[in-house]
Structures are given as C-alpha cells and as structure tokens.
Amino acid sequence: MKIKINFERLKNEIIELSQIGKDPRGGISRPSFSKPDLKAREWFKDKISIAGLSLRQDGAGNIFGRLEGEGKTIMAGSHLDSVINGGIFDGPAGVLSALESLRAIKENSLKLNKPLEVAAFTDEEGNLVGDFLGVRAFTGSLRREVLENGLTQFGKPLKDILQDTEFSIDSIMQADKQRPDIDAFLELHIEQGQVLETEEKSIGIVDCIAGKNYWVCSFSGRASHAGTTPIELRQDAFLGLADFALKATQYVATQHYGSKVTIGKAHIFPGAFSIVSGRADFSLDFRSTSEESLQAMEIFFLSLAEDISSTRGLKFRYKSIDKTKPVTTPPRLTNLLQEICEKEDYSHMILPSGAGHDAQIMASITDSAMIFIPCTDGISHSPEENIKWEDLEIGANLLLQSLIKLAS
C-alpha cells in the first residue's frame, strides 16, 4: 500500500505555528526560550500527544515524539526556533513534515520494524551562545564553558535567560545521551539559496554540508587628523580592512569556486568624520564543502593579513570563535533519496549545502542526510521568506517514503 502525507493538515499546522511569535515588523521572532518559543514548545508537545506518539524532552529542551518499534531508531526533524525578524519555514518545515510523516504511518497502521522519531532541536539559530545548542548538547559536542561564559545576543548571560524556564546549564549538559541507537537522521529544510529555483527542481538532495569558520578580527593602526595627516603617512585601519575584504573575496571566488567568504560585521574606531580610523574590528565567515579549501583559505587569510599589516603599518589580531567540519552524506542515504525521486518522478538534483544545519551535527553520531526544497528568490532569515506549497508537499512525501524504507 502506498501512503501519502495529509498535506492540508501539514500546511495548516505551519500557518498555525506562524502565529506564535509574530514580529510587529513582519515575520516571526521566536528565539529559543523566549516567551513565544515556550508557547510554540507547548503547542508542538500537544501535537505529538494528540498524534499518539510518545513524548520526551531532554535537559536541553530538545523535544522528541516516538513511534515504537524494534531495533535502531530512524529519526527526522529540524528546529522550531527562528532568527529575530525571520521567516516561518526555516526549521518548522522540517519538524512538521517529520511529524506529519509519523502521523501518516500511524494512521495508516503501517507496520514497520524500526522505531521512528520526530525531533525538534533547541536554538539551531544560535540566538543564545552559538549555533546548534540543542543538537550539540544531544550529540555530546557542547562545551560547558561556552554556556557559562557566552553572552547571548540579548546582552544577558545564558543562565539569566534560563531562569524563567525549566532548564539550566546543568540540565543542558546532561542532555548528552550519546544515543548509539540512532540508525539514520533525515532533515527536510528550505534551501536558503537560489539553485533549486534557478534549475526548476522541487527537490535538492544534499551530498555535502559546508564546514564553517567564524573569526573575529581586528586591524589596528593609528588614529590621526583627516585634514593634516598626509595620505602616505597614515596607518588607516579601515583601509586595511577594505584591502583585506576585496583580496579575500577575489581569492575565494577565483581559487575556491563554490566556497564563500563574508564580512558581515564591521566597526571602526573612533568613528568620526575627520579622524583617520585607528582600529577596524570585523567578522570573517568562511565556508567550504572541502576541508582542503578551508585549510587553504585559513593559510591565505593569515598571510594576506600579514602582508597588508606590513604594507600599511597595521597590526592584525584574530580569534576563531566557531569551527565546523564539512560533512559528506553517506551514499546509502543519497542513493535511497535519489531512487525514490526517480520512482515517484519528483524533479530533483544533487547539491551541497552552504548553510549549517542540525543534520550536520547529527552526522557526528549517525548517518545523516538532508532534503532541500526551494525558497522564493533564495530569501531566508527574513519576513519575506516564502515557498511554493507544492514543493513542500513533494518534499514531505519524499521524507515519508524515505522513513518507511529506512524503518522497514
């Protein structure tokens, strides 16, 4: 018997959830452990219970709904939290498609061997103390000092934010169950890019998730008067940053096609009209699906910063604040997804993921794969984030079919 998800129910649930944490500026703001997030958690737990799945929550606030079976668990999920002023699909599309798949299996009384679980991981977006808090806790790759010392983007320490919840730093650290019983993890997610839309495909099968480096960097020079300091005598920190930004981008674009480098934050000091800048602080985000490219970029950036410093009379400092490795999807999962797409005639393609996802962290403890669906104009992390509903229907049915195959 071939079963399908109940698409109207899935669509209605996504719309229902999008009402929790509406931002007056548009879109939603639902960072983990905020009031709207706590409300969304209760809403989701009710859905699990009503579906007749067994509900479990760990000390990091990760929520699981389980359909019992024998042997190793097949898990699917994503996250319910959002960036500030974000969209309604990034995360929920994956969680609710997984819930709907389990519900469809249960309602159709399909007898599978293995247990199935839907998972919603805490703070994938890193509004608190860095990306992937929940899944990192779950997979045992979270360092306690980050929880204790990290300042959240709301200007408060994590423990103050946890005060109004049932969680604590201790409980988060205890979430690590090192579950050796998980056989595979699947995550459906919007692409957050424009490849699928451009190629007119409904499905992207992710063969690799990029590794990512976050650095905080600074050039320091000498603040001086804009009217009296000849250009050739300046030690202008901002010009050092400008030089670095252009050359770093040029290098990655020409030498590591498909890899990325981004300077998304910059602050220059003292920051006045008529003062040559004495210091320029900036963020450096670089990513690649190739470990070799990441290493080459790191070497190049350090040597570039040194060259610029010596030419322009500056000093360069940097600190690495986050680092994830590229993850390759096991062929047994990409092959499975491809076979179903071919059989069901879902338009699809293989592509890498430039963004990080819960699936990337899950790869450290189990076989992990991702299904992408297109999003309009590639826009995400924005109130304008949107999808074509028919793509979600195809994606959710692909997820359902994959879970059935894996659990059989």
Place this chain on the structure above:
Amino acid sequence: MKIKINFERLKNEIIELSQIGKDPRGGISRPSFSKPDLKAREWFKDKISIAGLSLRQDGAGNIFGRLEGEGKTIMAGSHLDSVINGGIFDGPAGVLSALESLRAIKENSLKLNKPLEVAAFTDEEGNLVGDFLGVRAFTGSLRREVLENGLTQFGKPLKDILQDTEFSIDSIMQADKQRPDIDAFLELHIEQGQVLETEEKSIGIVDCIAGKNYWVCSFSGRASHAGTTPIELRQDAFLGLADFALKATQYVATQHYGSKVTIGKAHIFPGAFSIVSGRADFSLDFRSTSEESLQAMEIFFLSLAEDISSTRGLKFRYKSIDKTKPVTTPPRLTNLLQEICEKEDYSHMILPSGAGHDAQIMASITDSAMIFIPCTDGISHSPEENIKWEDLEIGANLLLQSLIKLAS
C-alpha cells in the same frame, strides 16, 4: 621699545584652563555649552576683566575682550571648546596667546592707533550642529535650519542643549553683526600635523587653508545568507564601500598630491556574521587647498560610485552636509609675519593648513592669517596632544609683534 609677552603667565593660564573639563579617560572633554565649557567661559571672562579689557559677549556665546583705539579693529583669537577626550592646546593656545598679547600691550602702556580685540569663538569643533558654529554666526554664514533641525552628537536637538544656558536659536542668529570694522584677524594654533616637527621649525605661516567637503554616503545592495549565496550572485554593499575606499584613496594620493580623502565612519547593515551586508553607510571627508582639485575629486567620486554600483548591483546615495572653500592668506599678512620671523630670527616656513579653523571662516569678512606652532608627533584631538613650550613662547611673541605692527 620692544616688548615681550609674559610667558610664565601664559603657560600657567593654559595649565589652569586644562583643569576645567578633565576627562577621566585622560585629556579634556569641553564641548560648547557643556557644564565644563560654561565654567571655562566664566574663567575667561574674569581674565578679560582683570586684564582691564572691555568685555563683550554676543548671542552665539562668542566672547570678546577689547583694548580701545581708533579706526578699524585688529582681532586675534581662536576657540576654548574641545572635542570629546581631546587635548589642551587645540584652541586655548590661540585664545590665551591673544589675551596675553593684549595684556602685554596694555601693561607696557604701548600707544597704538587701532583698537585690538581677543576673540573666543563658540563650538569650533562642531560638537553641536557642524563645525564653526560661533564664527559662522559672527560672520553671517549660518543657516537657521541647521540650528533647528540638526541633531547634536549627544543625540539631543540643539535647543535642548541651549535650555540650560543664556542662549537660544534666536540669540545665535542675532549674533551676526557683519562687523565691517575688522581690518585683520590672526589665529595662532597648533599644526595638528607633522610638517613643522619634521622640518624642525618653530613657526608655520599658513598661506592657504584647505577647503573641505563632508558627505554622508550609502551603498545599498541585498542582504543574503552568507552560506548559500554564491559570491558571484551577491550584491554586497560592504564590498562596494571597500572598493570605493581603496580607489578613492588611490586617486587622491596619485592625482592630487597633498589633498586628502578619509572615510572615518562606517556602519554596515544588518551587521551579522552570516549575512551578506545589504547596506553600508559611511562618511566621506575630502579636502584640498585647490578649488580645482576639490571639483575634480567630487566628479571622480560620483563617477566611481556609479561604476561600482553598476558592476556590483548596488545603489549609491549621498548628501553633502558641509562644504567650505579653500582660503588663501592675503600676502600683506604672510609678508608681515615673514618679515618679523626674519628680523627676530624665528625658525619658520610657509605651509598650508589641512584642517579647518576659525580663521578660514573669518576670511569671508576680513583679511585673515594663521600662525602654526608644532605639536608632538602631529597628534591632536587626543589626550596625548602636546607641544614644546618654547615654540609657544616664540609663536605668542610673533603674534604680539604682528598685532603691534597691524595696529600701529
């Protein structure tokens, strides 16, 4: 009879005044109409009265001390306000040297024909609504709308700051006396650059003050995800700014030697690690002693911004918020200063001023000239601003001799 200034008295007064508005971080913070500035004004008015000069204050808070005479007035002065966290010589050196000169003339009962005045102009540093508020009011070149609409750097409108003082927007606008009776204006000031120090000269005779343009500019592009947006599809506003900064600097350094361009402020939006910047706002300060160079720079910058916008898929907007013309010192004043230096064997040279000064604005109503003295390492607008006292002694005596000649 040849008279000299009382150097110990001048030095003591500079040190006395430096105690008013001390900043806990070092240096002084004495923006116009702040509490320390109001205290400094009272201190200065007392000095004028004690010296037996007639005291006058106009509606913009400009303070004058007058030694009566017949015919047109010879005026000398500068300003008492400072930038936040600034030095103790920028401004006060000129005001107190002028006061000391008038005092020396009076104490020595020197009979001169013309009246002499010392002037202290309000807010030369532009902490309120743009540079030169006081001298612009005095010379009739201040626009009322700037006073009414401009937001001060303290985040308040000017009228709120004036509330605690005896001044108002009306009184400032009435300060314009268009005084046709001023025959010449002299300003002694620290160089705020390194030319005199490098050339080992005690005196710089300014033959030209650079004209200055202040623009606020913005590139806008499209904010997008740093992990999923291929480099070649980005519309990265910050990279547009970086490109502009390097090419603008390169152009001025190679095509307009001695002119300056500075980007001292930059803010990029939304300003997150993993978001390609959608907007980059920045300040553009460009200066030259040549009107032709200023015009050429303006044309080049606009065309450069257009090129960059079209190459990088950005939009460029700008607004001119201040513009002063280059001013050439009348030869009768540079010649006079040179003759005295040669006669007295003061080591000196002719040089342009890259910074703007009260003397530049005074040039619109009278013959105006400047005497520079060296400052250590060219540092100014900083707690580390310093001078060699013997240079100030020479400068103040040059000012005294010049005033005597001009008033005779």
